[in-house]
Amino acid sequence: MKIFISGSNGMVGRNLLENEDITKHDILKPPSSELNLLNFNDIKIYLKKTKPDMIIHCAGKVGGIQANMKDMYKFFTENALMGINLVKAAKEHGIKKFLNLSSSCTYPRNYKNPLKEEYILQAELEPTNEGYALAKLSILKMCEYISREYPGYQYKTFIPCNLYGRWDKFDEANSHMIPAVIKKIYNAVVSKLPEIEIWGDGTARREFMYASDLASCVAKAIENFEDVPSVMNVGLGFDYSINEYYETIKKILEYKGSFIYNTSMPVGMKQKLLNIDLQSKWGWKPQVSLEQGIERTYQFFLGYVNDKV
Ligand SMILES: NC(=O)c1ccc[n+]([C@@H]2O[C@H](COP(=O)([O-])OP(=O)(O)OC[C@H]3O[C@@H](n4cnc5c(N)ncnc54)[C@H](OP(=O)(O)O)[C@@H]3O)[C@@H](O)[C@H]2O)c1
Known part of the structure; x- marks a missing residue:
């Protein structure tokens, strides 16, 4: 075709x-x-x-x-x-x-x-x-x-x-949550920052x-x-809290600092999880775990950072 x-x-x-x-x-x-x-x-x-x-x-x-x-x-x-x-x-x-x-x-x-x-x-x-x-x-x-x-x-x-994932945007004006958090934690590791701010209280849930x-x-x-x-x-059929995304990225990037919360910033919906009954009936499911996906996205990000240097 x-x-x-x-x-x-x-x-x-x-x-x-x-x-x-x-x-x-x-x-x-x-x-x-x-x-x-x-x-x-x-x-x-x-x-x-x-x-x-x-x-x-x-x-x-x-x-x-x-x-x-x-x-x-x-x-x-x-x-x-x-x-x-x-x-x-x-x-x-x-x-x-x-x-x-x-x-x-x-x-x-x-x-x-x-x-x-x-x-x-x-x-x-x-x-x-x-x-x-x-x-x-x-x-x-x-x-x-x-x-x-x-x-x-x-x-x-x-x-x-x-x-x-790969080809995500990492610039501050356009990035979505995961690339933004990868960049934020990466910068904190490089600059040895002891704390990172999370918008909201981290309990909102998202399906990535x-x-x-x-x-x-x-x-x-x-x-x-x-x-x-x-x-x-x-979709995945399940979701993670914002805190869980931060923790997973923290672990993969080996960041040793801690998180603080800014509850005055907007976080959007509390949960946005898709029902995947139709998708399952149609016979498809995703294969890549959160850890694998974050690791691959981080490797892609490192290439992006190196290109900018
Ligand atoms: N990213 C997500 O998390 C997500 C989640 C669910 C659904 N989606 C949907 O998936 C689609 C793609 O998202 P994405 O993340 O790949 O977005 P993206 O990385 O920002 O890419 C958008 C693309 O749209 C093209 N575009 C923008 N304006 C155009 C125009 N006037 N004429 C022709 N092309 C134009 C751009 O082309 P050039 O680069 O050539 O300018 C760019 O390649 C969107 O419809 C979005 O709603 C995305």
Whole structure:
């Protein structure tokens, strides 16, 4: 198959490109400098020229809680436009298979955990990432409408839990929790700092999956797309507290100091655990343990640090 992967330069995209089952296909992977998904006409021209059989949509404006709160307008507008443009252009070009990558931020805030796919849009969103979530929800719904109204079109959505891994971002403005903590603890080791601050009290729980596991899940979906549920959570099925993430990273980086808590900082939802019944029924589960994933991500980070020196 000829598969167009949007966002192939990003963390998810690069993990897909490292998966051998995916790269045995003919892959189209234009960076944003070659194809800006904010421009509908450019997408149409690109699809007409390249004629992919399938699209995997991993492009997005992605960021942590601070970036989302500060730039809600852009997080909403860019994610909505990118997704709507790409789905609409794909539909108009008769592309029958589309895998949309959404996010667990689309679930209602502080709702019943574990979160089942049917809880989507059942209550108010988490305000700190509302713009991002609304954009992602629009694309999920658009895919559902197309699959329902146009026979032969399979436009499906994965809702992955939080991800981390190789190709993560480690700069302060854009990083998610795990790369941010790796960098923070690494700096504390290098500077021999006795204490590290944790936002909140460390009891909030998060489900983080190693990104190459998501790539394996996508690889399985490509091989048998008809069997993939229309909307499916992709996750571990269990979570860890923020404290447990800090402790695991502390152990791997051999940090000897201690943690202090800043309870005046925002931490988002108390828990965001995905229900993985559909995923299990479909026959897939992740393989990489937290310790293995953190170790591999840390090795990747060391390469990143050395490149900067
Ligand atoms: N990271 C997570 O924890 C996580 C969890 C669940 C779901 N997801 C979803 O997975 C997807 C990918 O996330 P990620 O972590 O890989 O993000 P990322 O590392 O920030 O990568 C995003 C990619 O989007 C591309 N992009 C941004 N604006 C674009 C535009 N106007 N036109 C074309 N491409 C554009 C960028 O391309 P260039 O580099 O070429 O500019 C970049 O490669 C997102 O939809 C996100 O919602 C991520």
